[in-house]
Amino acid sequence: MLQTEERILHKELFQQIQRCGEISFDSPDQNAKCVRMLGDARVRGQTGVLSERRGSYPFIDFRLFNNSTLSGEIGTKKKVKRLLSFQRYFHASRLLRGIVPQASLYLLDEDYLGQARHMLSKVGMWDFDIFLFDRLTNGNSLVTLLCHLFNVHGLIHHFQLDMVTLHRFLVMVQEDYHSQNPYHNAVHAADVTQAMHCYLREPKLASFLTPLDIMLGLLAAAAHDVDHPGVNQPFLIKTKHHLASLYQNVSVLENHHWRSTIGMLRESRLLAHLPKEVTQDIEQQLGSLILATDINRQNEFLIRLKSHLDNQDLRLEDAQDRHFMLQIALKCADICNPCRLWDLSKQWSERVCEEFYRQGDLEQKFELEISPLCNQQKDTIPSIQIGFMTYIVEPLFERWAQFTGNTPLSENMLNHLRRNKAKWRSLLHKQHSSSRSNDHSGQVTGSQEQTLNEEETP
Numbered sequence: 001m002l003q004t005e006e007r008i009l010h011k012e013l014f015q016q017i018q019r020c021g022e023i024s025f026d027s028p029d030q031n032a033k034c035v036r037m038l039g040d041a042r043v044r045g046q047t048g049v050l051s052e053r054r055g056s057y058p059f060i061d062f063r064l065f066n067n068s069t070l071s072g073e074i075g076t077k078k079k080v081k082r083l084l085s086f087q088r089y090f091h092a093s094r095l096l097r098g099i100v101p102q103a104s105l106y107l108l109d110e111d112y113l114g115q116a117r118h119m120l121s122k123v124g125m126w127d128f129d130i131f132l133f134d135r136l137t138n139g140n141s142l143v144t145l146l147c148h149l150f151n152v153h154g155l156i157h158h159f160q161l162d163m164v165t166l167h168r169f170l171v172m173v174q175e176d177y178h179s180q181n182p183y184h185n186a187v188h189a190a191d192v193t194q195a196m197h198c199y200l201r202e203p204k205l206a207s208f209l210t211p212l213d214i215m216l217g218l219l220a221a222a223a224h225d226v227d228h229p230g231v232n233q234p235f236l237i238k239t240k241h242h243l244a245s246l247y248q249n250v251s252v253l254e255n256h257h258w259r260s261t262i263g264m265l266r267e268s269r270l271l272a273h274l275p276k277e278v279t280q281d282i283e284q285q286l287g288s289l290i291l292a293t294d295i296n297r298q299n300e301f302l303i304r305l306k307s308h309l310d311n312q313d314l315r316l317e318d319a320q321d322r323h324f325m326l327q328i329a330l331k332c333a334d335i336c337n338p339c340r341l342w343d344l345s346k347q348w349s350e351r352v353c354e355e356f357y358r359q360g361d362l363e364q365k366f367e368l369e370i371s372p373l374c375n376q377q378k379d380t381i382p383s384i385q386i387g388f389m390t391y392i393v394e395p396l397f398e399r400w401a402q403f404t405g406n407t408p409l410s411e412n413m414l415n416h417l418r419r420n421k422a423k424w425r426s427l428l429h430k431q432h433s434s435s436r437s438n439d440h441s442g443q444v445t446g447s448q449e450q451t452l453n454e455e456e457t458p
């Protein structure tokens with residue numbers, strides 16, 4: 001039955017590719033081989049969990065849309081959908097790229113390596129600068145950080161992991177993030193992983209965690225956005241992207257991140273030496289953790305957390321309750337940017353808004369409805385951030401602080417959050433004042449200038 005489904009998927013994918021005019025073969029064998037090279041088929045492993053081959057996500061390359069030679073050829077939403085669905089064809093397969101990527105090279109002098117090692121000695125500090133660490137590791141922050149954390153937590157010894165295989169798997173994960181994305185890239189994954197490490201060390205949680213819990217938390221943090229295309233779920237749905245259909249418009253990106261991670265685990269054979277039932281449990285729990293990062297499920301988790309805290313019925317000796325708190329920890333790590341130091345938080349805010357604006361520009365260019373928060377002319381960075389902090393971040397982190405017992409880390413994060421929100425409010429106020437002053441015609445009088453200056457005072 002599965003083979004029949006895959007043959008149908010192969011046929012449909014190849015027909016769409018042919019309609020795009022990208023390739024054309026006469027032989028069915030060549031057709032099937034091409035689709036296999038594209039990696040757009042799902043595969044089922046021994047455990048029965050569906051996974052996706054590496055590179056199965058059609059990466060959206062904005063440079064193609066800016067190419068004047070293509071702009072005249074793309075005139076309908078149908079053509080846009082086809083282009084979005086198969087752009088990744090150009091680099092989905094190593095064979096098609098014509099090269100076999102080598103393992104990450106650390107072409108750094110001793111001074112840089114020494115600084116990176118020094119930063120790793122303070123990886124549990126909340127002021128950890130992931131941007132600096134990424135520069136010091138020559139863009140290999142995710143691989144370097146995970147290798148260190150797996151060693152620090154004793155996971156390599158406990159699970160008898162092969163270091164070469166672990167490194168190969170982590171390189172695969174890092175490579176499948178897209179550096180073209182301003183926000184959803186490997187540096188974001190490394191930042192979330194560092195935050196997760198901090199949360200796993202919180203006394204209320206740490207004393208109950210097993211090595212499996214820790215490994216699951218770190219792996220889920222590292223891979224939670226793998227192969228992210230730089231656009232959101234509504235965009236995939238309204239362009240009728242094949243993954244939206246595959247996952248029936250429910251947690252489309254999160255399902256893809258999970259299934260892609262499973263595919264890489266199997267391809268690397270990192271856990272192949274473990275019993276079948278253990279690997280099956282790991283794959284399922286990774287899915288549960290990554291799916292929890294779907295922002296559409298925010299209220300669901302918040303209500304459940306509030307209920308547990310109000311009733312004081314969390315029993316962390318129970319694996320189910322521990323797993324729930326790992327989900328909450330990952331959700332916190334995923335949106336912790338507003339709780340960082342201002343200089344770091346501001347960079348992340350600008351990056352995520354730049355990604356929003358790129359999507360909005362793409363939607364406007366092809367006469368699609370512009371998604372919320374993606375209109376650069378109407379949605380300013382301060383207004384986006386204030387709303388995000390007020391309705392998403394604050395409620396979650398206040399409950400997290402309640403769970404941890406208001407530890408120094410929790411208090412530190414909430415203090416940063418409040419200060420950062422005040423700074424964004426100040427910037428928004430200045431934007432409004434500047435806009436009002438520009439609307440005035442003629443010369444500004446002395447009294448008007450004094451009023452404006454007073455308005456700009458936070």
